[in-house]
Amino acid sequence: MMDTTWPQLLLHANLVAHVLLLGGAVWSIAFPVRRVYPMARRDSWFYAMWALFGFVFLSNPAFVVLDWNSGPFTDSIRFWLAGALILLGAALVLWGMVTLGARRTSGLPQGLVDDGPYLLTRNPQYVGDFLLFVGVVVFANSGVVAVTHLLTALVLLLAPFAEEPWLEGQYGEAYLAYRLRVPRYL
Numbered sequence: 706m707m708d709t710t711w712p713q714l715l716l717h718a719n720l721v722a723h724v725l726l727l728g729g730a731v732w733s734i735a736f737p738v739r740r741v742y743p744m745a746r747r748d749s750w751f752y753a754m755w756a757l758f759g760f761v762f763l764s765n766p767a768f769v770v771l772d773w774n775s776g777p778f779t780d781s782i783r784f785w786l787a788g789a790l791i792l793l794g795a796a797l798v799l800w801g802m803v804t805l806g807a808r809r810t811s812g813l814p815q816g817l818v819d820d821g822p823y824l825l826t827r828n829p830q831y832v833g834d835f836l837l838f839v840g841v842v843v844f845a846n847s848g849v850v851a852v853t854h855l856l857t858a859l860v861l862l863l864a865p866f867a868e869e870p871w872l873e874g875q876y877g878e879a880y881l882a883y884r885l886r887v888p889r890y891l
Contacts, residue, residue, distance in 0.1 A: 712771045716849065719764045722757045723856040729754060730860055733867035742867050761860075765853050769845045776846040783843050790840030797822060797833030805830070817876040819883050827887050831861045865889055 733740035741750045804821035822829035838854040872880045 712767075715764055715767060715771075716853070719761060719768075719853055720856075722761050722764075723853070723860065726754070726757050726761065726860045727856070727863070729757075730863040730867050734863065737867070737870040740867060740871065742864065743871050761853075761857055765841075765850075765857060768847065768849045768853050769841060772845070772847040772849040774846045776848055776851075778843070778846045783846065787840045787844035790836050790843065792840075794833045794835070794837030794840060798830050798837065799833075801829035801833060817872075817879050817883065819887070824887065826891055827884065827889050828865050831864060832890055834858065834861050862890075 729741045733742045742754055800822045804823060805818050806815070826832050835858045838858045842851045842854050869884070873884075876883075
């Protein structure tokens with residue numbers, strides 16, 4: 706476990722960012738008309754949410770280094786399992802991002818996408834992130850990494866529940882038909 710001051714401050718800031726992101730996701734699910742996510746326009750909520758996501762995605766990898774191999778798993782087979790999960794997850798995220806494009810990936814509306822990995826799952830980037838994060842947890846063998854990465858995975862697994870009412874409002878019948886054909890995750 707980390708024992709110096711600045712890593713502890715980084716961990717606390719990371720956990721606060723996760724609480725805010727989880728709160729935003731839960732708020733958006735409970736109150737879709739007053740949602741903070743997804744952000745349909747570039748306003749203060751848009752930048753605040755992306756700043757929180759950016760901080761989490763930049764600070765999470767630091768814990769892999771700061772708390773490396775402090776957990777109970779000593780068998781080297783974990784590297785093979787972790788590598789497979791990380792590669793599969795990263796490939797799915799990249800395929801989803803390329804198919805969706807930069808504007809849509811950032812949450813700005815620009816038309817419904819239902820091809821490529823979106824034929825298999827409505828949320829290939831989130832599924833890929835989940836696989837990638839589990840792989841990193843196995844690889845790092847760290848309780849701190851498990852907490853930070855699984856909290857991020859939880860935020861991303863909740864995100865579709867906040868996005869779906871927005872997508873239905875944006876794309877109407879086309880989205881409803883798509884939702885009937887393709888599962889949310891797998």
